Amino acid sequence: MFNIASFFYCYIVLLVLGPLIYISKLPLASYHFAFLALLFLVFLNQLKYRNTIFYFPIYLKCYFSLLVTYLFTYAFNFFEPAYVANIRDLIIIFAPAQYMLLVFITYLAFKYCFDKKEDDNFFFFRLIRLNVCIMPIVGLIALFQIFNVFGIQDILAKYYGKANVEVWRQYFIYNPRASSTINLEPNSLALYCAFSLAMFHVFYNELKMSKFKSFAVYILGVLGLILSGSFTGFIIYILVSSMYFFKYKKIGVKFIVVISVLSLLFGLMFSDNIESAIKRQKLDQGNLVPSSFNARIENAWSKAYISFEDEFINGIGPSAVQLDYSTDNDFLDKFLRFGLIGGLGNVFFILFLISYPLFKRKNVSDLFIKKLYFYSFMLACCFALASITGSAFKAKRLAELFWIYYSLPFIFTYVLNKKAIYNEK
Numbered sequence: 066m067f068n069i070a071s072f073f074y075c076y077i078v079l080l081v082l083g084p085l086i087y088i089s090k091l092p093l094a095s096y097h098f099a100f101l102a103l104l105f106l107v108f109l110n111q112l113k114y115r116n117t118i119f120y121f122p123i124y125l126k127c128y129f130s131l132l133v134t135y136l137f138t139y140a141f142n143f144f145e146p147a148y149v150a151n152i153r154d155l156i157i158i159f160a161p162a163q164y165m166l167l168v169f170i171t172y173l174a175f176k177y178c179f180d181k182k183e184d185d186n187f188f189f190f191r192l193i194r195l196n197v198c199i200m201p202i203v204g205l206i207a208l209f210q211i212f213n214v215f216g217i218q219d220i221l222a223k224y225y226g227k228a229n230v231e232v233w234r235q236y237f238i239y240n241p242r243a244s245s246t247i248n249l250e251p252n253s254l255a256l257y258c259a260f261s262l263a264m265f266h267v268f269y270n271e272l273k274m275s276k277f278k279s280f281a282v283y284i285l286g287v288l289g290l291i292l293s294g295s296f297t298g299f300i301i302y303i304l305v306s307s308m309y310f311f312k313y314k315k316i317g318v319k320f321i322v323v324i325s326v327l328s329l330l331f332g333l334m335f336s337d338n339i340e341s342a343i344k345r346q347k348l349d350q351g352n353l354v355p356s357s358f359n360a361r362i363e364n365a366w367s368k369a370y371i372s373f374e375d376e377f378i379n380g381i382g383p384s385a386v387q388l389d390y391s392t393d394n395d396f397l398d399k400f401l402r403f404g405l406i407g408g409l410g411n412v413f414f415i416l417f418l419i420s421y422p423l424f425k426r427k428n429v430s431d432l433f434i435k436k437l438y439f440y441s442f443m444l445a446c447c448f449a450l451a452s453i454t455g456s457a458f459k460a461k462r463l464a465e466l467f468w469i470y471y472s473l474p475f476i477f478t479y480v481l482n483k484k485a486i487y488n489e490k
Contacts, residue, residue: 069110070188072103073174074195077469080462081199081257082246084224094461100163103170110173120172122475124421125165127414132158134410138403141379148382157383161459164468171469172476179480186433189473193268196470197282200261204285207243207254207292225249242294252451253460255298258290260447263305264470267440271433301450305443312439369397380404395452395459415452418445422474429478437474444471 076099083095110116135158142148178188209217222234225246237244247253265272265283274282290298369392372381380403392398396415400408419442426438448467451457458464 068177069103069106069170070174070177072099072106073170074191075099076103077192077195077466078199080465081196081203096462096465100167104166107170107173120169120476120479121165122168122472122479124418124475125168127417128161129165131410131414132161135383135403135407138379138407139383142382151384154383164464167465168468168472168476171472172479175476175480189433189437189477190271192470192473193264194272196261196466197265197268197272200258200265200289201282201285203245203247203254203257204287204289204292207245207289208285210243210245211241211292221245221249240294243289243292245289245293247462248460251293252295252297252455253463255290255293255295256301256447256451256457256460256463257466258286258293259298259302259305260444260466260470262286262290262302263309263443263447264440266306266309267436267443271436297451297454301447304450305446308443308446309439366392366394366397368392369394369401373397373401376404378404378406380407393454395456398456415445415449415458418471419449422471425474425478434474434477437477441471441474 076096079094079096079099083099085092085094087093136155139154139158143150175188206217206221209215210221218234218237221244225248242251243254244251245254247257262283265286269279272279290302375381380401383402392401396408396412399411403411422438422441422445426435426442429435429438444467448457448463458467
């Protein structure tokens, strides 16, 4: 078997830190090339061993069923004289098929390590440690970006190849929020920091870092979250981390004192940025709800509801080229594009993603696997909450990371169960 695992680790790094590469006017992220290389290796591996097995767990079967449901609602658009079909419609519906391939590649990467007779947990420890070590790099870049250290704002603009660099630079001047590496988008950065910090908490003991290194990793991760200026990201981090702390009884006086001291220090160090964020969200005027959230309700969400009323059965279609606004809510977006059937199907699927790890967790006794399942539950909660104000499940780079880390416990138990059955035979 080809060394898929090594390529897979590189792919993880490129997902977070990799640049955009322009071929003529076509922007391609560097991780696209890594993904194609992985697919090629998988294809050669399948040919070499004549392996026809495709890892397709129940949550991916549910996902595929959801895509078929979208296709079913889309078919009704052909009965409307004004609707113009486009190949882009099918691309949008079935684009998530790439995540199914990615989960299969993750399975093969683990299988490679497993067949090498390495420790059963080796692959998972390395993946978790890799992301936890990337997080402080992202936080450091965010810090440099806020203060434009070494002219990093221009470097980032070129490195991540925004189509209109000047517009992004002007936005940054009037809205000083770190966007760092994740799509040059502050809310994406915040979501990445939120679920990476949650990962740090859950697997802190397994990481076996020194106290100094752990402190540095955590501080830089929190800095990235705070400097993103995303209230949504900060709330998500507090909620999902609290789930873990209460579940594993990790909250104590020491933790509360440390968090209080850190909050005071960050408040003093970044008082100007915090004051700017409060003014931008109009919280200084006594509002309890941030202005960005109110703007979504009054503009994007109300427009989406009006458009949904006109086509509430089957939706307006997947590409929605007639829309001149973003819904800023993935749940509403699915109702708008695929009607009641597609919208409700999406809601039930997200609820399944959240609850399924907890159900599977009851049937295992190994502490590490139980933690993996609990983190999958937390990760699904992170993305579900982020979808209220965005489209987290289809955000490039982040969506790939979601499916990789969400799938880890299911892959682990699947391979171990196959090994147990083989040993019995």
